[in-house]
Amino acid sequence: MYLQQLSLVNFKNIASQSFDFQEKINCFVGNNGVGKTNVLDAIYYLSFTKSYFNSVAVQNIKHNESFFMIEGNYLLNDRNETIVCSLKKGQKKILKRNAKAYDRFSDHIGQFPLVIISPADRDLVTEGSDLRRKFIDGVISQQNKTYLKDLMAYNKVLTQRNALLKYFAANRTFDALNLGVYDDQLSDYGARIYEVRSQFLEEFIPIFNEKYKIISGDKENVNLNYKSQLHDFSMPDLLKKALDKDKILQYSTSGIHKDDLNFEIGDYPIKKFGSQGQQKSFLIALKLAQFEFIKQQANITPILLLDDIFDKLDENRVAQIIDLVNNDEFGQIFITDTHAERTENILKEGDKQYQIFKL
Numbered sequence: 001m002y003l004q005q006l007s008l009v010n011f012k013n014i015a016s017q018s019f020d021f022q023e024k025i026n027c028f029v030g031n032n033g034v035g036k037t038n039v040l041d042a043i044y045y046l047s048f049t050k051s052y053f054n055s056v057a058v059q060n061i062k063h064n065e066s067f068f069m070i071e072g073n074y075l076l077n078d079r080n081e082t083i084v085c086s087l088k089k090g091q092k093k094i095l096k097r098n099a100k101a102y103d104r105f106s107d108h109i110g111q112f113p114l115v116i117i118s119p120a121d122r123d124l125v126t127e128g129s130d131l132r133r134k135f136i137d138g139v140i141s142q143q144n145k146t147y148l149k150d151l152m153a154y155n156k157v158l159t160q161r162n163a164l165l166k167y168f169a170a171n172r173t174f175d176a177l178n179l180g181v182y183d184d185q186l187s188d189y190g191a192r193i194y195e196v197r198s199q200f201l202e203e204f205i206p207i208f209n210e211k212y213k214i215i216s217g218d219k220e221n222v223n224l225n226y227k228s229q230l231h232d233f234s235m236p237d238l239l240k241k242a243l244d245k246d247k248i249l250q251y252s253t254s255g256i257h258k259d260d261l262n263f264e265i266g267d268y269p270i271k272k273f274g275s276q277g278q279q280k281s282f283l284i285a286l287k288l289a290q291f292e293f294i295k296q297q298a299n300i301t302p303i304l305l306l307d308d309i310f311d312k313l314d315e316n317r318v319a320q321i322i323d324l325v326n327n328d329e330f331g332q333i334f335i336t337d338t339h340a341e342r343t344e345n346i347l348k349e350g351d352k353q354y355q356i357f358k359l
């Protein structure tokens with residue numbers, strides 16, 4: 001699959017612009033704030049029907065304008081496909097594939113697979129476990145819709161259980177039978193989700209290790225581990241054990257909603273003990289593993305967006321990464337950089353076609 005053309009109208013700071021892309025590497029170069037990342041975000045939009053950077057859809061409309069429109073023409077399995085996403089202020093977002101509007105945007109996600117690597121990913125290292133769970137869930141659910149349904153059902157029951165715990169506390173009452181109904185459902189969904197996450201990480205972690213090894217030139221020892229209370233106890237046992245605590249705190253303190261990923265360098269948390277370049281390398285390895293996983297599952301080579309990849313990385317690591325993605329296992333790639341010359345020099349070394357767009 002590859003994106004042949006992109007047209008933007010009133011998307012963020014871009015009034016009106018069109019691009020014809022190369023099948024392999026496309027670079028956007030220019031000074032800070034010219035709109036390089038915005039072009040990548042528009043490409044992201046066509047795959048995920050939303051911005052990677054700004055979740056308030058209306059804020060993606062250019063200031064003082066009333067609508068935006070993004071159009072992409074793809075070649076997918078030898079067929080031309082046109083995706084158009086548009087939003088008018090005060091109206092619902094519209095997504096069309098070959099001029100036919102989607103009823104449910106979720107039907108579109110996964111059809112034009114894409115992976116983005118951006119400085120905003122550092123939140124995965126620095127912020128709470130919620131984002132790391134979203135990362136795992138996002139990768140799994142792109143192709144496993146049963147998992148997504150189980151996850152949504154689990155979260156719904158969890159909200160109901162928490163409301164019941166609050167009700168008990170407010171009314172100084174307790175009803176084990178009532179709570180038990182929720183516990184049974186949480187146990188069923190939770191066990192299934194744990195099973196899928198465990199299997200996924202068993203496959204994913206070795207791919208991640210291999211990518212990190214290549215990027216770092218095998219210089220550092222890093223670990224990615226799956227942390228879950230379910231490693232040691234079943235869901236019913238966890239809920240039973242935590243009941244007194246849950247009653248006092250008025251929410252559910254145990255279950256798969258507490259799962260996390262440990263990111264370590266030399267057995268210490270990378271958040272505290274990794275340099276900025278090491279943290280960035282870790283995140284890039286994570287995203288490249290995601291790329292490989294999605295490619296296997298979807299049977300389509302995803303588009304890869306590399307936003308500001310060169311910042312904070314030494315020349316060796318940059319060269320390793322470009323080397324890694326500049327082969328036939330990867331498909332179309334979009335890169336942003338503030339230094340036109342640096343990008344050109346790196347790409348000249350490879351034998352693949354590339355095009356540089358000066359913004």
Ligand SMILES: Nc1ncnc2c1ncn2[C@@H]1O[C@H](COP(=O)(O)OP(=O)(O)OP(=O)(O)O)[C@@H](O)[C@H]1O
Pocket residue numbers: 011012013014030031032033034035036037038039059060061062063308336338
């Ligand atoms: N809705 C909007 N309307 C107009 N301008 C916007 C809108 N949203 C964002 N911008 C502008 O887009 C610009 C940022 O563009 P972008 O993030 O693409 O820059 P960049 O070229 O990637 O820069 P850098 O090299 O600093 O990463 C900023 O000037 C920002 O104010």
